[in-house]
Amino acid sequence: MQIHNLSTPALLLDLDILQRNLDTMAGKARSLEVALRPHIKTHKCLEIARMQQERGARGITVSTLIEAKIFANAGFDDITYAFPLDSGKITQALDLAERATLRLVVDDLATAEALETAAAGRDQAVPVWLKVDCGLHRAGVDPTSGYAIQLARFLHEAPHLGFDGLLTHAGHAYKITSGKELLNIAEQERDVMVAFAERLRTEGTAVPVVSVGSTPTMSVVQNLEGVQEMRPGNYVFHDRTQVALGSCDFGDCAVTVLTAVVSHQPGSSHVVVDAGALALSHDPGPVQLDSVPGKGAVAAEINPLAIHPSLLVVSLSQEHGIIQGTAPEDLAGLKVGSRVRILPNHACLTVALFDEYAVLRGEVVVDHWKIRRDRS
Amino acid sequence: MQIHNLSTPALLLDLDILQRNLDTMAGKARSLEVALRPHIKTHKCLEIARMQQERGARGITVSTLIEAKIFANAGFDDITYAFPLDSGKITQALDLAERATLRLVVDDLATAEALETAAAGRDQAVPVWLKVDCGLHRAGVDPTSGYAIQLARFLHEAPHLGFDGLLTHAGHAYKITSGKELLNIAEQERDVMVAFAERLRTEGTAVPVVSVGSTPTMSVVQNLEGVQEMRPGNYVFHDRTQVALGSCDFGDCAVTVLTAVVSHQPGSSHVVVDAGALALSHDPGPVQLDSVPGKGAVAAEINPLAIHPSLLVVSLSQEHGIIQGTAPEDLAGLKVGSRVRILPNHACLTVALFDEYAVLRGEVVVDHWKIRRDRS
Numbered sequence: 001m002q003i004h005n006l007s008t009p010a011l012l013l014d015l016d017i018l019q020r021n022l023d024t025m026a027g028k029a030r031s032l033e034v035a036l037r038p039h040i041k042t043h044k045c046l047e048i049a050r051m052q053q054e055r056g057a058r059g060i061t062v063s064t065l066i067e068a069k070i071f072a073n074a075g076f077d078d079i080t081y082a083f084p085l086d087s088g089k090i091t092q093a094l095d096l097a098e099r100a101t102l103r104l105v106v107d108d109l110a111t112a113e114a115l116e117t118a119a120a121g122r123d124q125a126v127p128v129w130l131k132v133d134c135g136l137h138r139a140g141v142d143p144t145s146g147y148a149i150q151l152a153r154f155l156h157e158a159p160h161l162g163f164d165g166l167l168t169h170a171g172h173a174y175k176i177t178s179g180k181e182l183l184n185i186a187e188q189e190r191d192v193m194v195a196f197a198e199r200l201r202t203e204g205t206a207v208p209v210v211s212v213g214s215t216p217t218m219s220v221v222q223n224l225e226g227v228q229e230m231r232p233g234n235y236v237f238h239d240r241t242q243v244a245l246g247s248c249d250f251g252d253c254a255v256t257v258l259t260a261v262v263s264h265q266p267g268s269s270h271v272v273v274d275a276g277a278l279a280l281s282h283d284p285g286p287v288q289l290d291s292v293p294g295k296g297a298v299a300a301e302i303n304p305l306a307i308h309p310s311l312l313v314v315s316l317s318q319e320h321g322i323i324q325g326t327a328p329e330d331l332a333g334l335k336v337g338s339r340v341r342i343l344p345n346h347a348c349l350t351v352a353l354f355d356e357y358a359v360l361r362g363e364v365v366v367d368h369w370k371i372r373r374d375r376s
Numbered sequence: 377m378q379i380h381n382l383s384t385p386a387l388l389l390d391l392d393i394l395q396r397n398l399d400t401m402a403g404k405a406r407s408l409e410v411a412l413r414p415h416i417k418t419h420k421c422l423e424i425a426r427m428q429q430e431r432g433a434r435g436i437t438v439s440t441l442i443e444a445k446i447f448a449n450a451g452f453d454d455i456t457y458a459f460p461l462d463s464g465k466i467t468q469a470l471d472l473a474e475r476a477t478l479r480l481v482v483d484d485l486a487t488a489e490a491l492e493t494a495a496a497g498r499d500q501a502v503p504v505w506l507k508v509d510c511g512l513h514r515a516g517v518d519p520t521s522g523y524a525i526q527l528a529r530f531l532h533e534a535p536h537l538g539f540d541g542l543l544t545h546a547g548h549a550y551k552i553t554s555g556k557e558l559l560n561i562a563e564q565e566r567d568v569m570v571a572f573a574e575r576l577r578t579e580g581t582a583v584p585v586v587s588v589g590s591t592p593t594m595s596v597v598q599n600l601e602g603v604q605e606m607r608p609g610n611y612v613f614h615d616r617t618q619v620a621l622g623s624c625d626f627g628d629c630a631v632t633v634l635t636a637v638v639s640h641q642p643g644s645s646h647v648v649v650d651a652g653a654l655a656l657s658h659d660p661g662p663v664q665l666d667s668v669p670g671k672g673a674v675a676a677e678i679n680p681l682a683i684h685p686s687l688l689v690v691s692l693s694q695e696h697g698i699i700q701g702t703a704p705e706d707l708a709g710l711k712v713g714s715r716v717r718i719l720p721n722h723a724c725l726t727v728a729l730f731d732e733y734a735v736l737r738g739e740v741v742v743d744h745w746k747i748r749r750d751r752s
Contacts, residue, residue, distance in 0.1 A: 336460070
């Protein structure tokens with residue numbers, strides 16, 4: 001089967017680029033002497049997680065208990081559920097922890113106490129990370145606060161919790177306004193975490209592991225001294241946002257959406273394609289870095305590395321995408337029925353809208369891999 | 377089962393509100409003497425489509441061939457695929473048209489010619505609508521153009537195409553900047569279509585049916601003389617956008633997302649909930665009408681009609697939602713583990729992120745209905 005046999009919209013995955021991205025990050029983790037625990041929320045795919053394991057990944061990271069269950073059922077036995085635990089999920093989490101090593105994350109003392117009580121009642125012991133805010137200011141304890149020390153000490157001392165260490169995500173890397181800020185954030189991520197770990201150790205709380213990671217920071221970081229684990233996710237595919245941030249080049253983007261032109265009116269300055277918000281997501285992309293904000297870059301069906309500089313996906317509705325050209329002649333080749341590939345703003349959200357990848361080597365569809373996007 | 381037994385995030389559907397919304401639009405279609413062919417892309421649910429049929433709906437509307445197949449397999453035998461056909465989908469469409477009445481939509485002469493050729497080759501006859509642009513300027517022919525006349529005549533005369541008539545969608549109703557513009561757009565939708573139908577009839581092209589519809593325009597329109605069919609979709613649920621447009625009140629919104637607080641740091645001006653972009657979508661909502669743009673309104677777990685005026689979902693990442701309060705005391709009740717409901721900006725996109733509805737009467741979960749969000 002070739003690309004041109006696929007129905008549109010279709011999610012295309014370039015296997016050569018994927019393998020190169022996997023090799024690059026595995027090599028980076030080795031050279032920085034940290035374990036790689038990739039975040040599978042990006043791909044939600046057993047085949048890709050196995051490729052990560054084959055390249056030395058130590059365990060995986062997930063963002064929901066549903067993902068944790070799916071991967072545990074498939075034999076993955078060391079899983080960090082890197083999302084703040086709330087009391088309503090303790091029973092589900094402990095049930096799953098009977099079948100696989102499930103590492104939990106907390107940033108709330110009352111929840112940690114409820115977890116200890118529940119684990120004690122079941123005579124279970126569960127590994128737990130302390131979520132730390134290294135600058136994103138979304139979740140996680142303030143590492144300069146007394147509360148952070150108090151919570152770390154509780155996790156360290158609670159008899160039915162095993163204290164894994166400190167975990168953070170430098171998501172503010174996605175908010176930079178110029179590429180030169182990225183390395184600063186990567187260094188801040190390490191510095192904040194290492195300083196907090198030292199402070200805890202000085203006060204008598206052992207910190208086994210410091211875990212950091214985002215694709216932008218891990219793409220540029222040069223020194224992870226004092227850190228033992230990284231958890232990037234998006235690097236397997238990259239996307240238009242990562243290109244804008246400076247994490248990668250267009251040629252490193254492994255996932256594109258194949259789409260057909262479905263409307264092109266005479267004299268119009270736009271065409272309509274069959275990739276809308278349910279094929280690309282409404283993720284706004286790197287608006288603060290983009291001179292021309294858009295919902296996706298446009299490339300040829302067959303040579304996707306050739307991004308068309310004067311075409312852009314400018315808006316989306318549920319199943320419609322609008323591609324505009326800077327001049328009407330840019331649209332001349334886009335008759336109804338012709339096809340292009342869209343490089344999405346955000347690969348993670350795009351993937352979660354499809355049931356499967358069409359896996360490509362060049363123009364040949366060599367496989368179809370299921371996307372485990374189950375929500376219940 | 378009660379609401380508090382559900383895992384979060386969960387998609388809640390209030391059955392009483394749903395039934396009232398279905399009754400209201402069915403009554404409106406009867407009083408305006410037009411057929412109702414509801415767009416099922418909003419709910420993707422066989423149970424709800426059957427409730428629409430029981431209330432007199434004449435056929436259904438879909439936005440993809442996958443939706444068409446799913447509903448045809450479930451026994452729905454009169455389906456309008458209201459998306460511009462491209463040549464790459466002709467074979468699939470004609471295959472399905474052998475099993476159910478599938479009404480196609482075109483706005484491109486070359487595609488119409490290819491469809492006629494393909495249908496002739498299979499000795500099939502298929503009903504086809506002409507897609508008309510009544511002001512949205514997305515897809516559809518310009519009704520004042522010679523091209524529109526030429527294409528309508530072709531559809532009328534092609535031996536293997538049955539000309540159903542003229543179809544439009546006044547999606548520009550979603551772009552109004554004040555509520556008083558909405559009725560003008562509803563009247564424009566009708567006026568443009570009726571005038572074009574008259575022009576075609578004068579020139580000898582019979583127009584069997586004029587089909588219009590969007591939830592905002594159908595909610596306010598008072599006169600559909602010259603129109604025979606409406607195709608609203610979102611009205612079954614409504615959402616925060618429809619409230620802002622003036623289509624409905626908060627009490628008419630049938631779908632909410634149940635979510636738990638997962639992080640609330642001491643002294644913070646925000647909390648984190650477990651409903652992110654994969655539970656609510658990044659749909660920006662009615663930004664041009666909103667004094668405070670947001671990603672969803674916040675209501676209590678048990679009394680969702682009481683929208684909290686000083687809380688708002690302000691940003692989303694993949695699984696995280698950020699709720700801010702106008703004052704820190706607004707967040708006092710939102711400890712980790714407590715729950716709220718989010719009224720989404722856009723019900724259609726929110727529903728497409730879940731596998732099922734938890735169907736409620738009051739606080740009791742009376743059923744679970746599958747969402748047919750298959751993409752392949």
